[in-house]
Amino acid sequence: MSAGPDPAGDLLDRVLLTRVVEPGDEAGGRWVREFGVEEVARRLREGAPPLPGVSGRRWAGLLARAGQADPRRDLAVAREAGVRFVRPGGAEWPGQLDDLGDARPLGLWVRGRPSLRMWALKSVAVVGARACTEYGAHMAATLAADLAGRGWVVVSGGAYGVDGAAHRGALGAGGATVAVLACGVDRPYPRGHTELINRIAEQGLVVGELAPGEHPTPSRFILRNRVIAALTRGTVVVEAAHRSGSLVTARAAQRLGRHTIGVPGPATSGLSAGVHELLRGDAVLVTDAADVIEMVGDIGDLAPDRRGPVLPRDLLEPRARHVLAALPARRAATAAEIARGAQTSEDDAIARLYELRALGYVERHDDGWKLTRQAVISVRDGRRRS
Template sequence: MRDGAGDELIGRVFLARVIEPGDEVAGRWVREAGVAEVVARLRGGGEALAGVSATRWGGLLARARRADPERDLAVAEAAGMRFVCPGSGEWPCQLDDLGDARPLGLWVRGRPSLRIWALRSVAVVGARACTEYGAHMAVSLAAGLAEHGWVVVSGGAYGVDGAAHRGALGAGGATVAVLACGVDRPYPRGHTELITRIAEQGLVVGELPPGEHPTPSRFVLRNRVIAALTRGTVVVEAAHRSGSLVTARAAQRLGRHCMGVPGPATSALSAGVHELLRAEAQLVTDAAEVIELVGAMGQLAPERRGPVLPRDLLAPAARRVLAALPARAAAAPAEIALGAQTTEDDAIARLYELRALGFVERHGDDWKLTRQATASVHRGRPRG
């Protein structure tokens, strides 16, 4: 005899076979009537629950007649999978933010705790047909996040997704693939080896029961799980109609951080990212900038500065005198003092100081930049 928790699990496994991911009407049934009542109504074949047509109810009943939750659990166990229910110890509570679109449960392959890993995770998503630049940025971001102890979440697809998973694995870090099919049948098939490796070293997660295949709508609905599971979503490359923009916008709606990596202004594969950046997304270029947004207070990215030049180390008065010297010709102290807005005596004192440091040399009564100093001094001057 099963206990209440066992009945709840069996019921949710049954519903996962009958109801499509993200079905908010069915989610409302579960919330208002409970799992047991919804299962009983579907198995009994009686009057339709509220909010569906007779045709759709008939389709659900047909699915219910074919559902066998005990068999699904047996197949899952043989494949090294488990079913994680809302309210269980491994359930990531942030998925509850999806409301009635919350998954009925998640099928999981891999040893780590999904709840623990999700607490410190970032999604890295983007174009399937990405450029070399996109793949490089995805690998670099994922590796940097993994090296700092963050879990990289993506969709297991070709392009940016695969590059992100490989970047995390290559850095010896943690990664989670959220699939739009049964997690016992890796998709795309060309990523079978990669997804198998993720299952061995990380986690492979999905809403659909064993053996289920992906469809376009399931890919779109999968993206809400990626967005809700993580602290923020980074879009590396995305055209205007890219599915990764669905993930980014879901992250925005859920109050998660939404970030984008800029690309060339002429690249159609970056057009969608640039549109995000024009709206509400934050621009990021490396893992440190991502962590500054999603991490704890005070985890700031290093300040970006150009190289320190020798003249940067001079006192302000000496820098003004140095800047007043012409690029090629010699100049008299009076002319230099005028340009530096100081007295002639002060200019002469600064010029002797600059000569000792190798910046200037004396030519009779005039002064001139040394050859070595010319390039350094005038490199940072604005050009008109």
């Protein structure tokens, strides 16, 4: 969306609307799309008749808010706190937020030095339960540290539990992290995370839709989650009960066509029940940062092959492995018996047996063939892995 012919006016109008219209209000977004920011702001300032799709009572409430709003004061308070206002069409606006349609933020208040648009290009959300277990905190911190160490920006909500662990993991790795708050970015919430959020603002970015000084409410937490989902390439849920707010983020990511990713937990843990529900649907199971990057990264960002140590028998030619596997573990067998087990001819089995003898896997025993001690151990290990 273009900033319009009067960028200064558009800025003040949008700042006004962040005081008046609640985050994610699709009616307000539709008004902006159909009438333009300037016209919507004018009607609110002048007490004009209601815009379409709103009751008289609600419109009166919006007019009361508009009467108390002072966008110039908000911008001055923001500047004093080191906060800037980023709006659609501006150089720092992350275009992927436009996928939210009429629920797109009217603008974002941003605290921190880096470019939000550039950081969002290679970002992944790590979210989960506030009352997480030690396992959940460990997984969130480890994932975030590894993602940050590989050049990814970790986005979360600044809350207790998994969110805080993810931010700390990224910061501890010297990496990039973004906290998306459900309040004014000049008022860290929760208060117990004031030091953490201030540190994020110094090393990363703190972002929010609400004007300076605004407090969080339950609905604002829920609506904040759509920004986390839209801003990032994918959402990783570490721990979540059936009614966890982090599931809202994951489902928003699914609706937006982003990757939805889950870290499994114990089958008996209620705090992993919501994650397991996601995994029974379209979410993808991951266990480490390499798995996550394979999902959200560019072509060629593949996780390593999940294999155990290479055993000597793995280096054998396939038909020789089949013959080796057909030998009994504790007795000798004839070539004919081994051939039947390997589903090959007796002549081919004998040829392979002589190869295996040269490699120390088998030995002649009267009229039959028997595994050596080395081969017994190798075959046993191979069967454990299969």
